[in-house]
Amino acid sequence: MDPVTPKRPYDAYEYESSACSIARTLEQIGDRWALLILRDVANGVRRFDQLADHLGVARNVLSRRLAALTEFGVVTRVAYRDEGSRERQEYRLTDAGHELIPILLAFMGWGDRHLAGPEGPPAYPVHARCGAPVRVSITCEAGHDLGDRPHLHLEPGPGSRVRAGAPGGRA
Amino acid sequence: MDPVTPKRPYDAYEYESSACSIARTLEQIGDRWALLILRDVANGVRRFDQLADHLGVARNVLSRRLAALTEFGVVTRVAYRDEGSRERQEYRLTDAGHELIPILLAFMGWGDRHLAGPEGPPAYPVHARCGAPVRVSITCEAGHDLGDRPHLHLEPGPGSRVRAGAPGGRA
């Protein structure tokens, strides 16, 4: 970098967007429809027409998104056959897709707390096995629950490309 | 539901998109840049030019998003003054914005597990107080940890508008 003009006046750790797991994940499922599609698929809405109908999304957009989600390995096409019909495909979450559920729950939790009307949240998730309500929590390995507004630091990991002058950076 | 033409062959609960906390939250922070802006603001990148530079986002888009995020109450403008400069504004998370951090962590966790290169994750979050690594967990009120691929059901909440054959079908 040019030593004369320090274009980056702040000395925080600076992770490249491309080297950020949030940015990478958003590239795959960060568009307007992907998470809603995944919500529906997770919720048992698995067929093309059902999804198009329920989401109100244009069919070509849905088609593209499903193809992309399939390519990324978060959903997969499964053949089914209704009696008296030919074989068709439906969409299901893969294991990797199932691991996106915490993201959906985090969104749902925030919306429930900040955007629900006076009647309360529109739905709440429960543990499939025991039926008890479920929530997202942030915990550290020392066993602390960090609550709803966790205070964190970000440490550079092995895959980081830090570009800062001082190791230690901002506090 | 019309008995002759069951247009909706699946009998899962069907929540209106508009009555879904995920959809509502996505309307506020679900665009391509909002979460990355929030990530940076949470990480100490608070000034307009820093954000524009770091994110590589067009300045007009950044301006609009920051205005929207401010209006939604997840960030707030705070005056600051560098010596020898006039007073300027920077952006910080509000309490509601702070509560979005679990969403960011959920994204980060998934990206770390599924999109990190061979070197490993680019960064990892630690508890600001004790320094121990932090993770998102899904737990139910009965005390079970549901793990990375939680199995859930969705129960209609007080604010739901269920549209099934049951009472109060959708309008």
Add this chain to the structure above:
DNA sequence: CACCTAAGTTTCCTCGAGCAACCCAGGAGG
């Protein structure tokens, strides 16, 4: 007094999302 900088705002252009209308494969059914 000319120039610098942070923080936007305006202008113009491009590109992709959204929509609607069309296509296609294969049973049903007459």
Add this chain to the structure above:
DNA sequence: CCTCCTGGGTTGCTCGAGGAAACTTAGGTG
């Protein structure tokens, strides 16, 4: 056999969001 129907898409058009860069504003500095 020929036609219809239905799920699952693909094709062409439009308009608004995103991007690049120039312009603006307001105070500080040599």
